[in-house]
Amino acid sequence: EAGVTQFPSHSVIEKGQTVTLRCDPISGHDNLYWYRRVMGKEIKFLLHFVKESKQDESGMPNNRFLAERTGGTYSTLKVQPAELEDSGVYFCASSQGRGAGGNTIYFGEGSWLTVV
Amino acid sequence: AQSVTQLDSQVPVFEEAPVELRCNYSSSVSVYLFWYVQYPNQGLQLLLKYLSGSTLVESINGFEAEFNKSQTSFHLRKPSVHISDTAEYFCAVKGAAGNKLTFGGGTRVLVKP
Numbered sequence: 001e002a003g004v005t006q007f008p009s010h011s012v013i014e015k016g017q018t019v020t021l022r023c024d025p026i027s028g029h030d031n032l033y034w035y036r037r038v039m040g041k042e043i044k045f046l047l048h049f050v051k052e053s054k055q056d057e058s059g060m061p062n063n064r065f066l067a068e069r070t071g072g073t074y075s076t077l078k079v080q081p082a083e084l085e086d087s088g089v090y091f092c093a094s095s096q097g098r099g100a101g102g103n104t105i106y107f108g109e110g111s112w113l114t115v116v
Numbered sequence: 117a118q119s120v121t122q123l124d125s126q127v128p129v130f131e132e133a134p135v136e137l138r139c140n141y142s143s144s145v146s147v148y149l150f151w152y153v154q155y156p157n158q159g160l161q162l163l164l165k166y167l168s169g170s171t172l173v174e175s176i177n178g179f180e181a182e183f184n185k186s187q188t189s190f191h192l193r194k195p196s197v198h199i200s201d202t203a204e205y206f207c208a209v210k211g212a213a214g215n216k217l218t219f220g221g222g223t224r225v226l227v228k229p
Contacts, residue, residue, distance in 0.1 A: 043219040056216060105217060109159035
């Protein structure tokens with residue numbers, strides 16, 4: 001069974017440009033999450049989808065970030081325009097089931113973003 | 117809201133020696149506890165988790181962690197490390213009624229021959 005896959009694995013863009021990160025969750029997982037880790041900091045929650053609906057977007061840093069999950073399958077995270085402080089690793093994750101619980105959250109390998 | 121503190125950012129250890137990675141958390145609600153590991157150039161992988169029941173949980177590769185409610189801790193231990201255990205280890209909590217993980221800052225373990 002394929003795990004959570006993310007694309008691209010690495011991206012280097014100039015300040016002011018746009019980048020779109022893509023995540024394909026594990027098949028059948030309704031829950032999809034985005035997290036990020038900027039240099040030297042903790043891994044921080046960005047948002048949570050249940051199918052195509054945004055359940056919790058309290059971690060989104062500002063309106064330069066836009067996440068979508070069309071049809072409840074894959075998700076994209078767009079950063080427009082990118083700033084230097086957006087550099088870091090963006091992790092996507094998914095889990096089964098609705099609601100809370102101890103369901104394991106599976107992570108992808110991350111998309112490394114460098115803004116220069 | 118929850119918070120997680122990993123007291124050691126780096127832990128150098130010799131091969132076959134024991135290692136302990138400390139994790140303390142704070143939360144006003146019941147939590148589930150997790151340890152994730154990130155090997156070089158790989159993503160985050162679940163190492164072990166505590167949901168309920170026995171406070172001592174084990175992984176398939178020899179790690180164990182003990183939930184201590186009174187001390188709000190979930191320390192990770194391995195009695196004898198291998199070179200292949202070199203990685204960054206993250207402690208995380210999730211509220212029993214919530215969905216998002218809160219991570220600690222991570223502990224880099226470097227196993228030396």
